[in-house]
Amino acid sequence: MxxxxxxxxxxxxxxxxxxGGTYAKKLKPKTSQYQPIPLKPITYLHGEPQVIWEQEEVNQMIVNENLEYAVIGKFSYGWPDIQDLRKLIPKQCELKGDCNIGLLSNQHILIKATLLEDYIDLLSKPVFYITQNNWSYPMRTLKWDPLFNPKAETTTxxxxxxxxxxxxxxxxxxxxxxxxxxxxxxxxxxxxxxxxxxxxxxx
Known part of the structure; x- marks a missing residue:
């Protein structure tokens, strides 16, 4: 092996x-459809309010928010403006399908791919170099999951x-x-x- x-x-x-990973649907071709998540009641544990969702509901949230093929891009040494990244990443990472790119933290972006092939390609390379104005910004890609913590390195x-x-x-x-x-x-x-x-x- x-x-x-x-x-x-x-x-x-x-x-x-x-x-790793907490849900299997994320790894399958997109056949799931949007289903609304019911309004959940507030419960209390030791006087602290909490809302509880079942794992199936969390999986459906991922489908509803188009996060089945979500990838995190980490920039450790600066990055272009987010509007520029939305144009540069699909082209320079050679993505074949549509994607949506948004900010997660001061070092991380969230790339929501729509194709399994793009998801695999993004995670298969150790680093991408996003070039703008003759300057290259290294971007590492990480697998996203609902428990992602920008202060901790992923083990997946x-x-x-x-x-x-x-x-x-x-x-x-x-x-x-x-x-x-x-x-x-x-x-x-x-x-x-x-x-x-x-x-x-x-x-």
């Missing part, structure tokens, strides 16, 4: 894997793995995903494996 820092698969059967990442000498009868998506589940949550199989050659991809 192997992983590459560049996000490119090895010459063997490979998968992209990401450890995306990685390519490979299964050497995997027999052709194991190249099917469900079979490859079952094998990769031992490492993390599967995302997708690469084109070589889909074409029954010698490679696979997953998260």
């Amino acid at each position: 192997a992983a590459t820092a560049t996000g490119q698969p090895s010459s063997e059967v490979g998968l992209v894997i990401a450890s 990442m995306i990685a390519w793995i490979s299964f050497p000498s995997l027999p052709p009868n194991c190249f099917g998506t469900n079979i490859a995903f079952s094998l990769a589940a031992a490492v993390g949550k599967p995302l997708q199989i690469d084109m070589a494996t889909k074409n029954q050659l010698d490679q696979v991809v997953q998260e």
